[in-house]
Amino acid sequence: xxxxxxHTSEKTYAAGPSASGPGTARRVLRAAALAATAPxxxxxxxxxxxxxxxxxxxxxxxxxxxxxxxxxAVTLVMDAxxxxxxxxxxxxxxxxxxxxxxxxxxFIATGLLVPIVVGFPAQLLIRAVGLGPDAAAQAAKEPFLDxxxxxxxxxxxxxxxxxxxxxxxxxxxxxxGTRWQGVLGERLPxxxxxxxxxxxxxxxxxxxxxxxxxxxxTAGLSASRIAQFSPEVGVVSxxxxxxxxxAGAGAxxxxxxxxxxxxxxxxxxxxxxxxxxxxGLWLLIASAGADGGKAxxxxxxxxxxxxxxxxxxxxxVLARFLASRRTA
Numbered sequence: 001x002x003x004x005x006x007h008t009s010e011k012t013y014a015a016g017p018s019a020s021g022p023g024t025a026r027r028v029l030r031a032a033a034l035a036a037t038a039p040x041x042x043x044x045x046x047x048x049x050x051x052x053x054x055x056x057x058x059x060x061x062x063x064x065x066x067x068x069x070x071x072x073a074v075t076l077v078m079d080a081x082x083x084x085x086x087x088x089x090x091x092x093x094x095x096x097x098x099x100x101x102x103x104x105x106x107f108i109a110t111g112l113l114v115p116i117v118v119g120f121p122a123q124l125l126i127r128a129v130g131l132g133p134d135a136a137a138q139a140a141k142e143p144f145l146d147x148x149x150x151x152x153x154x155x156x157x158x159x160x161x162x163x164x165x166x167x168x169x170x171x172x173x174x175x176x177g178t179r180w181q182g183v184l185g186e187r188l189p190x191x192x193x194x195x196x197x198x199x200x201x202x203x204x205x206x207x208x209x210x211x212x213x214x215x216x217x218t219a220g221l222s223a224s225r226i227a228q229f230s231p232e233v234g235v236v237s238x239x240x241x242x243x244x245x246x247a248g249a250g251a252x253x254x255x256x257x258x259x260x261x262x263x264x265x266x267x268x269x270x271x272x273x274x275x276x277x278x279x280g281l282w283l284l285i286a287s288a289g290a291d292g293g294k295a296x297x298x299x300x301x302x303x304x305x306x307x308x309x310x311x312x313x314x315x316x317v318l319a320r321f322l323a324s325r326r327t328a
Contacts, residue, residue: 022090025166026089026090026166026167026170027090029163029166029167030086030089030090030163030167032159032162032163033082033086033159033160033163033164033167034083034086035159036155036156036157036159036160036163037079037080037082037083037156037160038156039152039153039156040079040153040156040157041076041079041080043149043152043153044072044075044076044079045076047061047072048069048072048073048076054145054146054148054149055145055146056143056144056145056146057143058143059143059144059145060144061144061145067288078108081105081109082109082160082164084105085105085106085109085164085167085168086163086164086167088102088171089164089167089168089171090167094171095174095175099176106168107270107274107277107278107315108274108278109164110270110271110274110275110278111273111274111275111276111277111278111279111311112275112278112279112282113157113158113160113161113164114161114243114271114274114275115239115240115243115275115279116154116157116158116161117157117158117161117162118239118242119235119236119238119239120154120155120157120158121158122235122239123232123235123236126231126232126235127232131231178325179262179266179322179325179326180262180263180266180325181262181263182261182262183258183259183260183261183262184253184254184256184257184258184259184260184261184262184265185257185258185262186257187255187256187257187258188254188255188257188317188320188321188324192255192316192317192320192321193255193256195251195255195313195316195317195320196251196252196254196255196256196313196314196317197252197255198313199247199248199251199252199310199313199314199317200248200249200251200252201248202244202248202306202309202310202313203244203245203247203248203249203276203310203314204245204248205306206240206241206244206276206303206306206307206310207241207242207244207245208241209299209303209306210237210238210240210241210244210303210307211237211238211241213234213237214234214235214236214237214238214241215234216229216234219299220297220299220300220303221297221299221300222295222296222297222300224295225295225300240276240279240307243272243275243276243279243307244272244276244307244310244311245272246268246271246272246275246276247269247272247273247275247276247277247310247311247314248272248310248314249268249272250265250268250269250270250271250272250273250314250317250318251269251273251313251314251317251318253265253268253269254266254269254317254318254321255317255321262325266318266321266322269314269317269318269321270318272311272314273310273311273312273314273315273318274311274315275311276307276308276310276311276314277307277308277310277311277312277314277315278311279307280304280305280306280307280308280309280310280311281308283304283307284301284304284305284308287300287301287304
């Protein structure tokens with residue numbers, strides 16, 4: 001019954017409004033997403049080509065080696081994927097893209113963008129009330145990127161996130177809406193409950209460490225990380241802690257089942273698991289380029305790994321839940 005329902009949903013999407021073109025709202029969101037992608041693509045393209053625009057003298061980004069060159073190329077491709085996703089969500093042929101091929105980039109995009117949507121405005125607020133460090137002094141002390149680069153790039157990311165969410169939700173509702181109709185239902189099998197419990201336990205540990213660092217704790221941090229601490233940096237750690245807790249709670253919520261609405265439980269589990277897994281992996285990769293790994297302690301690496309594991313465990317519970325809805 002469910003398989004037939006999903007098939008009908010996909011036919012409806014292909015024959016619906018998108019068959020003759022997206023509506024006004026989708027066109028606006030599509031234009032916003034594409035426009036927000038342009039600054040990052042231009043910057044990354046310039047850096048790959050050898051330009052130093054936005055990179056001050058003395059920045060680690062100017063050091064010789066392949067790590068940052070490869071990182072710039074990879075992130076250029078990642079952001080270009082946003083354009084492809086926008087087309088998938090707004091063109092008739094988008095409903096024929098295999099689910100597995102679409103799920104991975106959407107999951108990663110959700111995971112990387114959501115913490116920025118939460119954390120960057122909080123950092124701007126801290127700066128606005130005078131609690132943040134002086135940007136010019138900080139840039140002179142630890143040159144990395146010119147301050148305007150963060151505002152342009154992260155502002156674009158926030159617009160991307162809002163536009164992609166506005167495009168993906170109706171697309172997913174029309175294509176896979178039967179998966180989250182109604183309530184959660186019966187408790188998932190015991191092995192899935194164990195995985196959910198492991199996700200919750202790992203999330204608590206990771207969140208405790210990240211919150212300790214968020215409020216100025218120094219144990220387990222490298223000397224360079226301690227020297228860079230500010231309330232704005234604390235916001236980043238607090239955001240990672242929240243995402244880990246959301247992932248663990250989302251996994252447990254799905255595994256328990258019950259009379260709660262499935263769509264909200266899925267949204268929580270998807271967002272939390274994506275953010276924890278994606279940023280945990282990203283921080284592990286970035287650690288390899290931080291002075292060859294010298295600026296990262298074992299405690300930091302274990303925390304990032306725990307963050308990634310939390311997200312992956314929660315994602316496994318999420319996948320098991322969706323599989324049960326498909327075969328129900």
